[in-house]
Amino acid sequence: MLSALKQFGDTYLMWQEGPLIWISDILILVTLIAIVAALTYFKKWKWLWKEWLTTVDHKKIGIMYLICALLMFFRGGVDGLLMRTQLAFPNNTFLDAEHYDQIFTTHGTIMILFMAMPFIFALFNIAVPLQIGARDVAFPYLNAISFWLFFFAALLFNIAFVFGGSPDAGWTSYPPLTELGFDPGPGENFYLLSLQISGIGTIATGINFIATILKCRAPGMTLMRMPLFTWAVLASSIIILSVFPALTVALALLMLDRIFGTHFFTILHGGNPMMFVNLFWVWGHPEVYIVVLVAFGVYSEVVATFSRKRIFGYASMVASLMAITVVGDITWVHHFFTMGAGPDVNSFFAVTTMMVGIPTGVKIFNWLMTMYQGRIRLTLPMLWTLAFIACFVIAGATGVMLAAAPADYQFHNSYFLVAHFHQALIGGVVFGMLAGMYYWWPKMFGFKLDERLGRWAFWLYNIGFYVCFMPQYALGLMGMQRRMYTYPAGMGWGTLNFVSTIGAYMMGVAFLVIVAQVLYSIKYGERDVTGDPWDGRTLEWSLPSPVPHYNFAVIPTVTGRDMWWTLKQEGRTEELRPRPEDIRDVHMPKNSGRPFLMGVAFFVAGLGFCFWWYGLAVLGLLGVAACLLLRSFEYDDEHEIPAEEIRHVEASLGRL
Amino acid sequence: MSMTLERSGVRMASPDRPLEYSRPLESTRIFGFWLFMATDMLLFACLFATYLILVTHTDGGPTARDLFDVPGFTAETLILLTSSFTGGLATYAMRRRRLGLTLSLLAVTMLLGIAFVSFEASEFIHYAHIGATWQRSAFLSAFFTLVGTHGSHVSLGIVWMLSIMIQLARRGLTPVTARKVFIVNLYWHFLDVVWVFIFTVVYLMGVM
Amino acid sequence: MPRNPARRRIISTAAVVTGLLWLATGCGPEYLVLHPVGPVGRQELNLIVLSTILVLVVIVTVFGLLFYVVWRYRDKPDNSAPYRPEWSESRKLEILWWAIPIVIVGILGSFTVKTTYALVRPPEQNVKPLTVQVVSLNWKWLFLYPDQHVATVNYCEIPTGVPVQFELTADAPMNSFWVPQLGGQEYLMPGMAMQLWLQADEPATYYGHGANFTGEGFAHDEFRVVAVPASDFQEWTKQLQQSAPALTQAGYEQLKKPGLMGTASYGSFPPELFKDIVWTDGGRYMPGMMDMVSKPAGMTNAATGMNAMSGMGH
């Protein structure tokens, strides 16, 4: 009995691996117990289920995405700090190769797929329906499914560290290194299955938001009157639809290799690993534009709002979004210029890659011109936006340097590359997500986040960023490769690595300050009673904060771009106030527990495949099928909010 | 009902549109399904690309020419094309509001689908018996995955069609059931188009 | 320091950027990429310098504009700068910033294309090149000299002033062959024989490392390239042929087992070894791939690498 327990502990819980695992086990256990205890003590189980787990309300789904994204930022950030700690000194032994490999793999994967992606989806959900004057997304039930697939996929990926072992072949997961022969444990399966499950949810989100934006706009909201954030979401969703299938296929084929013994990417029996590399980057490169375009959307809103000026060159802002969407799909080979595909191929992809800089530059200059002859208020969202412009221009510039194929032969897989992509991902995406979070926070929760603490976090994070990543460009030129868990003393890499680690810790502190800022502001933050704390321009600011369940008591009729701003200028804001006689009964989709259960079913199936436990896998898949069938037979999926109730709510908000 | 439409900010569509489009919400759902088919098409495109890369990678095992049997795949093709035709007729009948005819045409479509899947399954089983499993070579991995993905799409379509027939029988023709009939047929035609590519790229080019 | 936070931020970032530039230009020999010792690395450095200058123009312009605009148009009650909330179109300005990046991309693009084509040719046309075949194993480097019939592990000797054609493959996960001071890297992939030209001008020992992650031993996947005068090279090969042990097929299977080791030298190796590795790991499926592999002296290459790659998933 005892020995069976020990065997189980060693095989699945990896207790022989030492303190890192034990500490994680204890932390997880303590957190779980704390959550359960708190929910029970405050009698919140029912509330949790009714208000959150079963919700199909885009605003609540957005908030759940946001919370998950912040949690994952923390997990990924801790990974980052662990790596930096190991790399602070040459020949350091804080982490061994095995753990370091797992940590950079989970760091990259979590940051891109389980931090950046849910963060953009948080903003999709929070802002888009409100900006286009809709009551919800086109398919609210599907929206909930997307969220729960993401949630359980993230859970699956995260438990790997203490249950079975994390993947350890990089977020790019190239075979044949990831084939069974070189990588026998379940770790890589966790990568494959969790990305696959969240990928399904992501495709559904893409479909949902294209349909929402193209089909559910309020009357008068023509395409060329849409806020640029909504345009950015449309562009991002189009990229999702066009490239996620490639990831689906790449993951599926590698999974078949590992779980069913096929030979797509094995060395022997005719497999071709390069096929994976191509499929991966056909998705992987556009993926970075999926996330950064949404950040661009945020910047466009923020710059116009806080310069109190119309966005400059709206039409070319739209055109450049679309240009990036299209050109970004044909640049993927720049991730493997060094594969020797020949000068024709490399030249073609080098030039297409550089071409992306053209529309991106147009956006940068248009933002600058929006500020020009405006009145710039340095609020938190605006500060992050200004920091973005500086940071991202350098990131783009080094990107263009990488795009010069022969130069890339020297940069590839070195710390120069690591510095480039952190600058793009942090300076482009993270800054944008934080700007968006600060910007829409009052809309979500009804209060502002504290400015003073926010500024501390801002400066710490920014300075920390440059201190951490600028030395990495230099390290790359010194010949330091990425993904080394340690390095020798004689190369002269020690000092800069140490500096870099200091910067990383500054970013870590900045994150803690943001946490403190949120906690502080929950209690002391400035309440937003007007619904328009920033003197905004677009429709969402015409609504009270937080927005009532049904969003618009009466769907507005849109008469122009930046309509809310125009109405304010002309003193006609009354036009967007609901008149009692216009308020009718509203039908809204009913809450449902099924999306959550479907997530659970996918989780079960995923876990089954991870450990080659086919029985469990089939059980999970049957659960998924049952959820689908039950949904097909469901007709009574809407409930009615009587006009009387809406009038009552609006009156209590002082809007009637 | 009109409030539901307003939920998404969509105004009433004109009443003279086909039944499945008569409510904006249903029309949005059909649009969403088109988007889904676009991604699914790209998924198949990736599988086709993989197949084309790996088709010569037979590792000394059976090749396409060794395996494929002309009468077999021709029969599969004819069955599936016919089912697509009957599926199309079902939509037509649905638009004429002929419930009974719609149901029976859907049943025929479904039965043809079952026949197709059975043919394919027996083809696969036969290959496995002569040692041509998907573990044998990269070519066979790619073959089974591409054709099998199509086959499982068809199988899913069969179950789905059955569930819609039950709903149709229980609820009659409403904008909602009409939309479901329409969508499942869209899906069916889509699978038919994919099959035409499989027929050409995999089977015809394989035996040529 | 000015009290305005945006200004302070801009100044501090500018300071960091300048610092970096200073680091990168006024740097010592530890900046391997910036101190190439061969024509390949030099061509690449030229491109790096050109691209740096071009993007610096962009960076400086944007930083200048950003600094100016934020300072001039900040929201202060006593700010007398013009405020035009509705001004949002200017055909002329927009044409300007569609056009300027196009020009920059045009310049950089054409130099990139030129260098890309230049690098697939031997850097020195008048000297007879040397061929070295490289096999990446977990986690060691096997070098085969098809014409000298000698082999080494984790180090390779090359003559200075002679273009070296490295033929690259892996009998293990994908790796990348990188000797920063001699020039950029190229992948080693199972089932493929890729070609990389490098050339050393001066005798020295150069740092080389695998640059594509290969698993647990990756951090120690290091090798040395030892460049010596041509006569010494002759001497060295002769010595190995006479006194070093033979690498047998069985010995190769032993090497292939995952693990780390020091250096080793061999006086001979199975002549078809490289070809067999490429063939077994998938080269037989790539049209033209097998023709690309250098035969031992006397035989000729039938096809170039470019034809061979066309059949693959690029």
Ligand code: HEA
């Ligand atoms: C949000 C993320 C993001 C963004 C936006 C970008 C944007 C760009 N990236 Fe980056 N990149 C990554 C994330 C990102 N990248 C990641 C994660 C990797 C590595 C993955 C891995 O291997 O793990 C990577 C790797 C990567 C490589 C591969 C290098 C290698 O592996 O060896 C290359 C090569 O071309 C490249 C280039 C570019 C270019 C040209 C852009 C352009 O889009 C930039 C365009 C912007 C500008 C140029 C600035 C503004 C423009 C102007 C002011 C106008 C004038 C400018 C000029 C004309 C120059 N990137």
Ligand code: HEA
């Ligand atoms: C959006 C994406 C994103 C973000 C935000 C980050 C953020 C950070 N990254 Fe990440 N990184 C990637 C994406 C990202 N990274 C990717 C894709 C890779 C490639 C992976 C691969 O090779 O496969 C990578 C790889 C990578 C490497 C290279 C590893 C290697 O090749 O060997 C390094 C090393 O310095 C690094 C560091 C950091 C640091 C210090 C941060 C910091 O910004 C983090 C800030 C810190 C926090 C937010 C945490 C706050 C927490 C605390 C303060 C608690 C402290 C507790 C303890 C220390 C226990 N990252």
Ligand code: CUA
């Ligand atoms: Cu990659 Cu040939």
Ligand SMILES: [Cu+2]
């Ligand atoms: Cu890219």
